[in-house]
Amino acid sequence: MRKILTVIRKEYLERVRSKSFVIGTLLGPALMSMFILVPVLLVDKGGDDARTVGVIDPTGLYFDSLAEVLVDQGRGQVELELIEAGSVEESLTLMKESILDESVHSGILIAADFLDSGKATFYNKSVSAGIMRDDVLRPALNRVLREERFAAAQVPDTLFAYLAARTIWTNIGLTAEGGEEEQHEDVGFIMAFVLIMIIYIMVIMYGSHTLTAVIEEKSSRMVEVLLASISPGDLMLGKVMGIGMAGLTQFAIWTAAFFAISQRGISVGELNFDTAFMTPVILINFIAFFLLGFFLYATLYAGIGAMCNTVQDSQQFHTPLVMGLVLPMMMLSLVLKAPDSTLVVVLSLVPLFSPVIMFMRVCVETPPVWQIGLSWLLMAGSIWLAARMAGKLFRMGILMYGASPTWATLIRVLRD
Amino acid sequence: MTRPTLELPPVGETVLTVDSVSKSYGNVHAAREVNLKIPRGSIYGFLGPNGAGKTTTIRIIMKIILADSGSITLAGRPLDGDMRDRIGYLPEERGLYRKMKCLDQLSYLAELKGVPRGEARKRADAWLTRMGLEEWRDRKVDSLSKGMQQKIQFAATFISEPDLVILDEVFSGLDPLNIELLRDMILQEKEKGTTIIFSTHMLAEAEKICDAICLIEGGEIILDGPLEKIRADFPLESVRVAWEGNPEPPADLPGVLHREKSEGSWRLTLAEGVNPRELLPNLMAFGPLTLFSANRPSLSEIFLEAVSRHRKGVQS
DSSP: OHHHHHHHHHHHHHHHTSHHHHHHHHHHHHHHHHHHHHHHHHHHTTTOOOEEEEEEOTTSSSHHHHHHHHHHTTOTTEEEEEOOOSSHHHHHHHHHHHHHTTSSSEEEEEOTTHHHHOOEEEEOSSTTHHHHIIIIIHHHHHHHHHHHHHHHTTOOHHHHHHHTOOOOOOOEEEOTTSOEEEOOHHHHHHHHHHHHHHHHHHHHHHHHHHHHHHHHHHHTTOHHHHHTTSOHHHHHHHHHHHHHHHHHHHHHHHHHHHHHHHHHOEEETTEEEOGGGOOHHHHHHHHHHHHHHHHHHHHHHHHHHHHOSSHHHHHHHHHHHHHHHHHHHHTHHHHHHOTTSHHHHHHHHSTTTHHHHHHHHHHHSOOOHHHHHHHHHHHHHHHHHHHHHHHHHHHHHGGGSSSOOOHHHHHHHHHO | OOOOOOOOOOTTSEEEEEEEEEEEETTEEEEEEEEEEEETTOEEEEEOOTTSSHHHHHHHHTTSSOOSEEEEEETTEEOOGGGGGGEEEEOSSOOOOTTSBHHHHHHHHHHHTTOOHHHHHHHHHHHHHHTTOGGGTTSBGGGSOHHHHHHHHHHHHHTTOOSEEEEESTTTTOOHHHHHHHHHHHHHHHHTTOEEEEEESOHHHHHHHOSEEEEEETTEEEEEEEHHHHHHHSOOOEEEEEETTOOOOOTTOTTEEEEEEETTEEEEEEOTTOOHHHHHHHHHHHSOEEEEEEOOOOHHHHHHHHHHHHHHHHHO
16 A cells, blocks of 8 residues: 555656646646637627628518618628619629629528518528528518518507517526526536536546556666566556546646636626536536546556557557547537437446536436436446556566557457 | 565575476466575576576566466565565666656655655665765756666665565676676675575676576576586586697597697597596697696586587477
8 A cells, every 4th residue: 555655656746846737737727718718709709790691672672671670680790782783683693793702791682572472592602601591681581571461461560569479588497405596508508518628638638647657667667677566556556546636636726716716706798607506516526527537547548558668559549548538528419408318328327428428417407316326336347447457458568568569469468 | 564574594595485387378388397496695597598588487486477387485475465575676677767866766666665765765865875876866867877877776676675686687788897886786785695686698797696596498497506516517528738839639639529729728528428637648648738727617518518408308
């Protein structure tokens, strides 16, 4: 036991005292906030510059209403330009030229019998213009059509307002203590995403530290000296724990800083970040999934390192591991849509995916306690298994100086 | 965890026993029924050509490789877990942490052998002084010359004050001055009652330093025991002779199989069972002798002879 502590101490101090640790600790939050704030700010801005859309309106009845509706719907940055050049055909030719020379972004031809047929034609030269059509122009033109038809049917204004009503929602989240609070889903989602990004980055970063630390033992030819003093399993454990604690130190510094700042409240656009999101359940799971995720990936990385003589050797084994973290990131929208579907429940129990998927589920709903417990248990079991494998590979690895490892040797060693 | 205390036998009695240890990889026998009894306070040579199984045997003793069968005891106790802390091991594949300071490095390796932290640092300091490296204590290993690094590795092996030390090809790559220095240190440690296993393929080195040897070939021990006893088992097979005026001896001297001139004298290989004394009158008859010496077989001659006898034995 004391030998494990000796290894932990060495690995921990070596990291915490390094320049890169200090720099990383200072720069980390800056990078992290860029990750988070840049997308938020972009979404907030609507993501588009002022764009001009050409409109051919043969009847001259709809152009003004369309412009008004756009402003009303908060799409004032889209400007409309009425195109008139004699006949409809001539206007169309002019509009097509304008689209091609990019003086307008795209164009609409409102049919002469729009009131009856509801027909409009959209002209564009890029596929992405479809987003403009569906998100901006279609809703606006729909409303123009509706209003014009109500007017044509001589529906009184009061009745029109009554019919055009929309539902108004308030969202109440129930807390376990029986309380109620108004939810801000945007903030909740962004906070969940921030926490998952922290888990993701820390696990990849410190996991690969373990890989290089193990390879260092081999490239510096220390393996055999060390194995004469300490068992490979203990050595692996000491290394993983020492590096993990260095990660945890950095993590604690960041979390403390984040809390200190969020006490004063952070506002980004219309979103207010506060600590209310960090319920004890989320906090406990955050720490648990960070630790379990780190130890699982770090021991797997250590096992890979034990096989390889150089970092280059390790690349081929590295990619599948990283996929274990990247895949669940890609599945996040699935989790958001249906956090309790069978598929998501099963995926969230896969130990390699749990740190991202199960934790996301914890953030967006409250999964049954047994499922959370089971995922903890499965991860702990996998760590134990991975540590044994890594120890075995490390012992075998010293006999494999020179030859670069292949999947075949990996499997053969594990089967022995 | 405390370092196990051992009841060591008196100097000269068996301290390490290797009992019918075998290890094979598929069809390759890396060690075959290896039996060894190594006396305390001796320098015991593991000799054999490259790839003979010396390192494998050592790794089995250190439990780095697990044997298929057999047992190993140190002072009568099975060699496992913390018992390894009583052994210092300097492998052939050896290195240091390049970015670590010399003092930290030595004390870390001592701590891993179970020496308490404070004591480990004290001893590291003392060893650096003994090696003449006290000025380098807070420098990184990176900045040391290769010779200095080898001294650090050597110190790291002895810093835990082990009862048994295993040195695998310890002199390879060292300059003669450092070889001399380390040889003296090995002898000093031996005087303290430390047992030393000295593995090498350089027979001349072994001859200078070892009290006893074993010869490993193809994973088997084909010869072992005190150096003097082994020499006695390989009787004289040649004499060295020179005459005044350097004449060439006749080719048909009775009892001589072969003659060979080297460095101004003649080496005469004797026929089997011929006593050098029987030869003397004939030689004196040929002319006044200036040199007549019984040619002690060198370790490498014994080595070659033993290997060829063994291979013949295996074939028949």
